[in-house]
Amino acid sequence: MNENGLAPRLSLVTLGVADVARARAFYEALGWRAASASTPEVAFFPLAGAVLALFGRNALADDANVSPAGDGFSGFALAHNVESVARVDAVIAHALACGARLVRGPRKTEWGGYSAYFSDPDGHLWEVAHNPFFPLDADGRVVLPETPVEGAA
Known part of the structure; x- marks a missing residue:
C-alpha cells in the first residue's frame, strides 16, 4: 500500500x-x-x-x-462467527430473547458451515455462523486460511 x-x-x-x-x-x-x-x-x-x-x-x-429514504435490503449483513454449531443455536436463541427477529433459522450451509440470520429492531441483518474453514483465534477473531478453501464462503 x-x-x-x-x-x-x-x-x-x-x-x-x-x-x-x-x-x-x-x-x-x-x-x-x-x-x-x-x-x-x-x-x-x-x-x-x-x-x-x-x-x-x-x-x-x-x-x-x-437521503434517509429507503427500506428493505440494504445490501450488506454484519457477521458474528462462533466456535461451534451449538454456539450458533445459543446465540440465535439469546438474540431472539432480546428482541431480535429471526430472518433465517439455523441450518447447514452449502459451503460446509452452519449459520442463521436475525435482524435487530431497525432491520439490520446479522449472520451468526460457524465456519469450520475459518477458525477463531484466542480473541475470537477470524483466522483466514493461507490458501483458498473450495466452497468456504
Whole structure:
C-alpha cells in the first residue's frame, strides 16, 4: 500500500437507527457494554478490533449528504462467527430473547458451515455462523486460511 492509500482495516461500523435509546437497549440486552463516550445521540460499543456505533438514521444520512429514504435490503449483513454449531443455536436463541427477529433459522450451509440470520429492531441483518474453514483465534477473531478453501464462503 502506498502512503496515500486506504489502509486495510475497519475502524467503525455505524448503523443508522430510528431510535438510538431503543437500539442501545437492544445491544445492551445482548450483553454488550456501551462505552462511556456514548451520548443520547450516539452509542458506541467496543468490539474486537473495531467499534459499533448507533446513530440516528436521519442524522447519519444528513451527515453523509444522502437521503434517509429507503427500506428493505440494504445490501450488506454484519457477521458474528462462533466456535461451534451449538454456539450458533445459543446465540440465535439469546438474540431472539432480546428482541431480535429471526430472518433465517439455523441450518447447514452449502459451503460446509452452519449459520442463521436475525435482524435487530431497525432491520439490520446479522449472520451468526460457524465456519469450520475459518477458525477463531484466542480473541475470537477470524483466522483466514493461507490458501483458498473450495466452497468456504
